[in-house]
Amino acid sequence: MPVSQASPCRPLWALDIAAAGTLLVCGLVFLPGAGRTPLGDLSGLLAVPAWGACLGVLLLRGCARPLFRLKLAALVVAGLAPFASWGVRFSGSLFLVANGTLASFVGVWFLFEVAEMVAAEAERLRNPGLVAAARKGIVYLLYFLLIPLAALHVSFALSCFVGRAAIVEDLRESWHLIPTPMRWLPLLPVANVARLLWLLRGALWSHATTEIEGE
Numbered sequence: 001m002p003v004s005q006a007s008p009c010r011p012l013w014a015l016d017i018a019a020a021g022t023l024l025v026c027g028l029v030f031l032p033g034a035g036r037t038p039l040g041d042l043s044g045l046l047a048v049p050a051w052g053a054c055l056g057v058l059l060l061r062g063c064a065r066p067l068f069r070l071k072l073a074a075l076v077v078a079g080l081a082p083f084a085s086w087g088v089r090f091s092g093s094l095f096l097v098a099n100g101t102l103a104s105f106v107g108v109w110f111l112f113e114v115a116e117m118v119a120a121e122a123e124r125l126r127n128p129g130l131v132a133a134a135r136k137g138i139v140y141l142l143y144f145l146l147i148p149l150a151a152l153h154v155s156f157a158l159s160c161f162v163g164r165a166a167i168v169e170d171l172r173e174s175w176h177l178i179p180t181p182m183r184w185l186p187l188l189p190v191a192n193v194a195r196l197l198w199l200l201r202g203a204l205w206s207h208a209t210t211e212i213e214g215e
Contacts, residue, residue: 008062009121010202018056018114019197024049027206050081050107055113056087065120090160100129101153108146111193115141118196127203130196138151143205148186 009015025046054074060067086096119134170178 008064008124009060009200009204011059011064012204014056014059015197015201015204016056017059017193018053019201021049021051021053021056022197023140023194025053025192026194041146043090044084047081050084051078054078054081054110057110059205061120062116064124065117067117070117072108073106073110073113080106097130104149108141108149111141111145111190112138114193115196116146118200121200122203125207127204130199133199134196137189137192140192145186145189 017046027069057067058071080099083099084103084107086100095214115134115137119131119138122128122130122134179189
């Protein structure tokens with residue numbers, strides 16, 4: 001079926017893959033203990049859903065917004081994904097912690113790009129509800145994810161330069177000092193990105209169905 005200029009984003013199943021991968025990875029990134037189960041420590045499997053989310057994005061084509069930055073972010077995330085787990089599990093290694101930190105911030109960049117893509121696609125579809133949801137999603141990412149994550153790492157960096165006794169393990173310990181309920185906050189904007197992808201899929205499907213009925 002020819003793709004309308006009003007709804008060019010395809011294939012729809014790629015959005016499903018990206019959304020499912022994003023939803024699965026968020027808990028293991030921000031709640032490292034979530035990977036510990038009776039079957040052992042499963043946090044090492046973090047890279048698998050992350051690769052799934054990246055694959056879904058890399059398969060997208062024809063979107064309203066140029067996908068260069070989004071696909072570049074996906075490629076970098078795919079390469080650094082294992083470090084997000086290793087940086088927590090082996091916090092004594094400066095190399096692993098540094099790359100784990102980089103993986104976290106690149107992941108945030110990836111999520112911003114996904115939300116911007118959804119907003120652009122919603123505007124092309126003339127779907128004001130989805131546009132508003134995507135813009136709110138960007139605000140949630142800023143205030144509930146990027147700013148807290150940056151504050152944690154900036155405070156650790158300052159302690160390394162100012163405090164003589166600061167060590168690499170202090171970064172993990174700083175995370176554990178955060179009250180448990182507040183550790184769930186970063187999950188909300190990440191899960192919301194998965195929700196936005198599924199909302200976009202529904203909007204595209206509805207638009208395609210309307211076009212078919214109109215022919």
